[in-house]
Amino acid sequence: MLLVAIIGCRGSPTAAPPYAPGAGLPGISHVVAAGDTLTNLSARYGVSVEVIAAANRLRSHVLVPGAILNIPGGRVAPPPPVAAPAPPPQQPAASTAWFKPRSAWATARVITSLAKPMERPYRITVHHSGSRDDLNEPADRRLPKIERVHQAQQWACIGYHFILDGSGQVWEGRPLVWQGAHAHGDENNRGNIGVCVLGDYEVARVPPALSAALHQLLDRLCSEYSIDKSQVHGHRDLWSSTDCPGRFLSRDLRAWSGGLPAPASPLVQTRALER
Ligand SMILES: [Zn+2]
Structure with missing residues (x-):
């Protein structure tokens, strides 16, 4: 049961076709x-x-x-600054760290031979993990467990690009240079940013702080990638056989989007689930 809960919403691992210059390399x-x-x-x-x-x-x-x-192909880690002068103490640090990077939690590497480069994002699918147990330990200890389950299915790494923990902290999951594995098959994952909120929002209401954090994340991603709100969906709006992201999170998502109806063009109905 726990295993099923951890798996949560599944997507698909992908092959590794050619892409833009430099793509196909780890990025x-x-x-x-x-x-x-x-x-x-x-x-x-x-x-x-x-x-x-x-x-x-x-x-x-x-x-x-x-x-x-x-x-694409960026393999070289940023070098430490050489003889960089210390900033004046009164100068605030640039606040661009709106998510905790994968390096803050991951114990495994992205299996790049299973990953496909991400196209320019043009849509977002929101999930919940479907398990209250996911809130019972810090995300930096929980995420490696979720990733192990996903990689056991021959996925490149955790299927979602961003994960929100119960406090609303955003964590990087699968780097955005790689296509996600959360929306049932290659076609449905193309250009689709996967956002997962830890917890079960079929049974639990969404705390206000978490709701605000999700809305902020969606606003940020929509702005960054010029994604229209009509292209932001709850998983079950597109895939009728799942409750994800739960009735309460679905309601919250509709409130964010201004009450937009479910899209007219659902995900491609393919039997290539989780593959
Ligand atoms: Zn889902």
Whole structure:
């Protein structure tokens, strides 16, 4: 029962077809900080300005702090600053860390041979994990367990891109450079950001702080990727055989979207579930 609960909403692992220049290689997500430029990111990650610009379809070389860039093929970890002067104590740190990175919890590596590069996101699917047990321990200890279950199904890593814990803290799951595994099959996962809220919101109401955090996350992602609210769905709005993300979270999601009805074009009904 616990195993089933941990699995929660399933998606699909994917093959590894070709993609844009540099894609197909392990990549990383970079959250733009104040002062970042394409030139210094190119030097930092060893990926050309042109590849970064093309992979992110940038129309301008002006970077917006807080934006997420895909760095295809970016293997080089940011080097520690050399002889960097300490910032003045009165200067606040740039607040771009709106999620805790995968490195804060993951004990396993992304199996890149099973992953498919992510297309430009244009839709979001919201899930719950379906288990109250997921709230009984800190997320940095819970997420590795969920990932182990997902990888046992030959998925590249945890299927969701972002996970909210009970406090509303956002955690990076599958890096956005990789297509998710949460929406039933390759076609349904294309360009689809998977957001999962830990807990069971079929039986529990959504705490106000968690609701606010989810709304903030959705607003941020919609703004970042120019995603219309009509392209943000609860899992069960698209897939009638699941209760996910639960009646209370579904209600909360509808309130966020302004009461938009369920979409007219549901997910592709395929038998290639979880594969
Ligand atoms: Zn789901």
